Amino acid sequence: MSVVAPRSQTWLSAADCALDTFRALVERTTDPGDHPGADAVEQNVPVYDGERLRVRAATGPGRREAQAELVHALLDGPGIVVFKGAFPDSTVLGRATEAFTALIEEERAAGSARGDHFAKPGANDRVWNALEKLARTAPEVFADYYANDLIALVATAWLGPGYQITSQINQVNPGGAAQSVHRDYHLGFLSEARAAAYPAHVHRLSPALTLQGAVAHCDMPVESGPTLYLPYSQTYEPGYLAWRRPEFMAYFAGHHVQLPLEAGDAVFFNPALFHAAGHNRSADIRRMANLLQISSAFGRAMETVDREAVVNAVFPVLRRRKAEGATEEWLHNVVAACAEGYPFPTNLDLDPPVDGLAPDSQADLVRRALERDRTPDALRAELRSGAERRQS
Template identity: 35%
Template sequence: MVCPKNRVYYLDQPPLIEDLKRVCNRSVSKETYLLASEIQKNIPIYDLSKYAGQHTDKTLVENLQDEWSHILSQGPGAIVLKKTYAIDNLEQTVGGANVICHQIIDDESHRNLKAYDVFTKLAKRTLQVFVNYYSNPWLALVDEALLGPGYSFNATLNIVPPGGRAQPAHRNFHMGFFSPDKCVKFLRLLQIANHTLTLQGAVAHSDMPLPSGPTRFLPFSQLFEAGYMAHRRDEFQEYFQENYVPLPLEKVDGVFFNPSILHAAGDNVTTDFYRCAQLIQVNSIFGKPSEWVNAIPIVDKCWQLMREKYRKEVFSAQMMALIQAVGDGYQFPVSLDNVVRNGDIFGMKTEQDLIMEGLEVDWDHERIIQELKSSQQRRMSPFFDTL
């Protein structure tokens, strides 16, 4: 038997637009995704208000996650979760976060800074809003549908003013940032595996009608193996423009998608409307995030509130969603110099492990911060402080 070719393409064999057309020439219906409320132009839409309070129903959750996993990995590649947050809890979640995030952005703009890390700063500024926002079990359930447990989480607020221009169609994490001459070095299995390392999402902090330019998607395009080699080429950009599906959202709706799907934010053609969303990046324990979030200042501010929440709920779905949003669920990367000196590299506890242990045995504030600092120091090179 002759060993098969394991490269997606070679630089002298550019991807063909006909191949993408064949991949995208398919459709789904309600018979495929039975729990979906509707299918709009091949994008399944789920109304979570129908399942209010049912996030602990094991059968329902497994069925939803089966459908979401298939959509994200083998199906259209994008999913809308209507009413990801409850309308009757708006001011304690999305509304409250919106106000504080805008304050953070305004404060930092006056100091000529750009407020990218509103995730950590939200925790520092308003503990209760942060805890309420990230205690949402639906966030955890859709994340786990693609990535499994132990993921890491970061978020930032995105505001597009009137006149904001559309993006070119693109793929994202992680190889979406690579040029074709770098992509070509990754064999087929690695390029395909890249699809399962990250989940992207956005929670609408304002309504997003079509004129405001909500994100456009090309359903099924994440299944195109040569996508990382192809997405910048003119003929692929043109095909996207002719076939994309825009997804209007209402405030508190969420959209989640495989970062390998061809997508782009649209033009905000309004004269007075600011499109606003909390952008979410969730990373598999096996992948590296685009930015590092330091759990220590978040836990430093939130620990007493987390302890009180744990005493009432133990490890409820809401508690676990919060823990997974705050702490890293993977013990790597590490400095071998430090780890080999200080213990078993395979027995190290993750930040999530330490937070759960601290809640279970009721560590005080000083103890949890000390444990997290020790964990971080074991990851750092002993030469780090000298740089």
């Protein structure tokens, strides 16, 4: 007699978002025994002493054991870990802070407006693509900073080898308002309707493609507004559809945790964890963090395709077929095959998310051109402009 495994739910919808189910998942207490390498559990979050973690990971078996513990914390546990003293050398941290401050001042002097994903533009000083800018302006500082072994430890644990680091500097100035609660890239940057278009197994996959981190570049007492987190919220499968809903936002507002940090501490968390930067209520603290977004090596196609050239070749056909009565579905399928349907990666200095969470994708431009009956030359110019905005 054969045994048939139960069939998983294929699609998620707003109807699956039940606050009682969510509460049952997040209202639990972290057992220190599940995180034996942690030095403490504070507000349900495992806190690791950076130096002790380094010693533990110095041998092959110890490293694998430490990484397994971190994966458990990020996947099935509270979804977040804190490394105290992740950057123990204050000179390395200080030189990086000076370099980041110089970038902020340079961009501020240039009048460069910076959009933010979940806060009003202008509320913070935001440096997009800080990784490349630091490397170009201060390569020695870059090397010393990113040689950090704990970044490599947790990134390899969560993503495996071949990961890719990007970073953004976020400086929240005194009076800077809190962000709205959210989940992060990938599905967290899509509208509810677009997120719902992806099957449930992609909702489960998305968090495994990215690791979120933040390095504190100054002391961050609670009044300075360090990030708010809701431990265990990453385990809620419909969370990419739930976080915008008023009842979930209200629950987050009443139940989040907020951990003070010291300069050189680092936080790493599952991108599906409900979180939001806090309100800087201090009088004089410019709360600077280097936000690390570390991506899986697998988030890319197998072949290199010049999709701009493909679109320019195919668009006259699309335009003619539409005039001849082709269905929207037919047109949509061809656009999906020829155009890049995802707006990332992009250059967020030139292509910021000011009007939403994500800029237009190449496919968005093509579909709009079809709707408005633009000429091939007009689309060609728009595609070229878009490609130039995405260049570093």
